[in-house]
Amino acid sequence: MKRTGVDVMKKLEQLYEGKAKKVFATEDPDVVIVDYKDDATAFNGEKKGTIVGKGVINNRMTNYVFQVLEKEGVPTHFVKELSPCETLVKKVTIVPLEVIIRNISAGSFAKRFGVEEGIVFDEPTIEFSYKNDELGDPLMNAYHAIALKLATREEIETIKKMAFTVNDTLKEYFLHLNIKLVDFKIEFGRLADGTIVLADEISPDTCRLWDKDTNEKLDKDRFRRDLGNVEEAYRWVCDGLDALLKKHGYERDDMYYRVNEPNHDTIVLFCHFGVECVMLSHLLNVSPMVLWHGLCAAPSSITSIYTEERRKGIAGFRVNEFGSTAHLYVAGEKPSFAARFCECYGDGDRQD
DSSP: OOOOSGGGOOOOSEEEEOSSEEEEEOSSTTEEEEEEOSEEEETTTTEEEEOTTHHHHHHHHHHHHHHHHHHTTOOBSEEEEOSSSEEEEEOOEEOSEEEEEEEEOOHHHHHHHTOOTTOEEEEEEEEEEEOOGGGTOOEEOHHHHHHTTSSOHHHHHHHHHHHHHHHHHHHHHHHHTTEEEEEEEEEEEEOTTOOEEEESOOSTTTEEEEETTTOOBOSTHHHHTTOOOHHHHHHHHHHHHHHHHHHTTEEEETTEEEESSOOOOOOOOOOOHHHHHHHHHHHHTSOHHHHHHHOOOOTTOEEEEEEEEEETTEEEEEEEEEEEOHHHHHTTOOOOSTTOOOSSGGGSSOOO
């Protein structure tokens, strides 16, 4: 049977390439494909590098957050996730304004006003910058934007209202993950009929995120300020997992776990496939590379792991099921293809 619709939407010519994404035309003039890159930049492109897997994380996080925001009444350009790095979106004309919401003093705000980082504001601030790399994205107010015909007064008010709704939603979401939303940058676009929608992305590239308890930086500042590499991030995930297990009575001791308080607790974690493989590699004492490249877990799939105490006081972990999608089939939902590559090269699915 020939498949139709967005599931088989193919890339045509490249329309645009930015610091973090490429945009391609499709057979439908009203939708385009966004392809996220692993490139990392800072200070308006003055610092450049590559973070392996960054494109996947930014794509997946943006798509999830946009769907959450849609439920809160914020229209977005999101249509469908096509692959780990590619998403189908409504074609928009970007409003050349970067909208920055700040909840805590940090970064350029702290430098500009000569204050320390970490001051919690009584209410969030909003500022605009003119989206122009050649000029260094200068700050501007609403009157400047209207005078330069970058947006109308009505559009500015719509953008402000949406931006504050995004902030309220994301603050609550991240707080549940023990993370502070310090500040973030978003962009908006106009559909063909002039409707304003949230566009671009919301990811660690565009948000400043701090650990709620330690204020450790969990975002692009790690790249901006050379705060750590991939190995350190891997260690951070593993140490956090061990700290959680210790609270439940299982303490890491070299290659196994010492059982301090045997129990039948159930711990539920929600995470990206890449992080899932990092945690499994730590629990099973194998390389994460083997798991990243040799396993596949679709979005919303379930992996179950049990402890085994074959010797009193010493526990190991065993995977009972990996990437199960049985619950989706039971509910009549087709598992996403996003975690896979094409089975046969000519299928028209993701190939690279």
